[in-house]
């Protein structure tokens with residue numbers, strides 16, 4: 100159907116998952132209608148009378164951001180939560196100086212190499228509070244021709260009794276915000292407490308910088324994911340799922356160690372498979388990360404690779420990773436050329452990938468900085484960065500699995516099963532030169 104949906108209709112039609120991809124300039128319109136939304140549509144006046152908002156992110160273009168708000172809302176109070184260490188923090192102050200309604204809130208980054216990756220919006224309307232958790236920077240390039248992931252909450256009504264969701268969303272969100280330890284977030288802590296979150300059906304999986312131990316060891320990072328899957332996904336009694344494949348998809352990769360067993364399988368995969376059984380048929384881990392060819396032929400051309408900052412120094416230490424890698428391919432959403440900036444992790448049943456066991460969309464790339472690394476004989480989880488994502492578990496949708504190929508199926512971002520790198524495929528590396536073949540704009544890539 101070619102009917103253009105309004106922003107409110109798009110959100111209504113996305114029920115019960117409320118999970119979107121960003122719209123892409125240059126694809127057929129109907130692929131931008133179903134489960135696809137733009138920043139302007141997220142901020143549309145159609146959702147109600149905005150009174151104030153907060154934007155958590157990593158990169159900001161303030162002029163671009165204000166332009167995405169309806170003109171009648173551009174003077175409303177806006178809190179910008181950003182990483183304090185970025186050298187161009189000065190530019191953020193300069194960008195915001197003409198706007199007294201904008202307040203800057205630097206997030207503490209006490210551990211070296213940590214970043215404020217979290218991408219989240221608090222939108223306070225006269226009718227209630229909406230939370231948006233997504234993967235896009237607040238710059239035009241991130242919203243034009245990439246594949247980004249966005250979850251949009253219902254507008255949670257104000258309430259005099261603190262209504263929690265069946266997924267502990269309110270408590271987990273407040274625990275996350277508490278970690279900033281700044282009075283600048285007090286208004287939003289109070290506001291979250293005053294709203295009814297009972298209609299929310301996703302779990303929060305977040306990361307905050309620190310060495311989390313004792314009662315807090317499962318509060319953040321990959322141990323929070325392990326704990327949540329353990330508590331809400333009873334796979335134990337389904338032998339058939341023990342070998343169900345696990346897929347990780349991301350736009351950058353950290354230093355993972357000299358072999359898979361250093362962190363990737365021993366620690367990270369153990370959390371994703373959530374079972375401690377050393378069942379010999381352990382699940383396959385398939386990783387999706389763009390090839391050079393994916394980048395070269397993308398809508399943006401090699402420029403897309405600027406947002407895929409996997410560097411040579413890291414890549415050359417872990418050539419073993421190639422064996423896990425699969426191409427970016429999203430033909431069913433017409434987004435094979437929309438370079439992925441989304442990050443997702445999921446598990447599928449091994450009967451031709453017909454069903455989804457769980458799905459996570461998050462800001463977290465494949466790195467120890469984002470997910471945490473166990474230290475001191477597994478008594479503490481050291482995390483460097485702020486990250487946040489939402490986890491979809493069938494039980495919270497009164498289902499045992501999410502069907503993938505029928506009418507009410509889960510809107511997955513890419514094609515399954517993933518396509519393994521061929522011998523000629525190379526992972527995109529941001530600081531390499533690519534001069535032997537021009538990209539879709541006829542350009543070459545020479546980062547020096």
Ligand SMILES: CC(C)c1cccc2c(O)c(C(=O)O)cnc12
Nearest residue numbers: 157216234235236405406407408
């Ligand atoms: C390595 C750093 C500076 C970098 C380069 C290019 C894109 C980046 C990006 O998109 C994010 C993010 O989205 O959080 C974070 N760091 C990014």
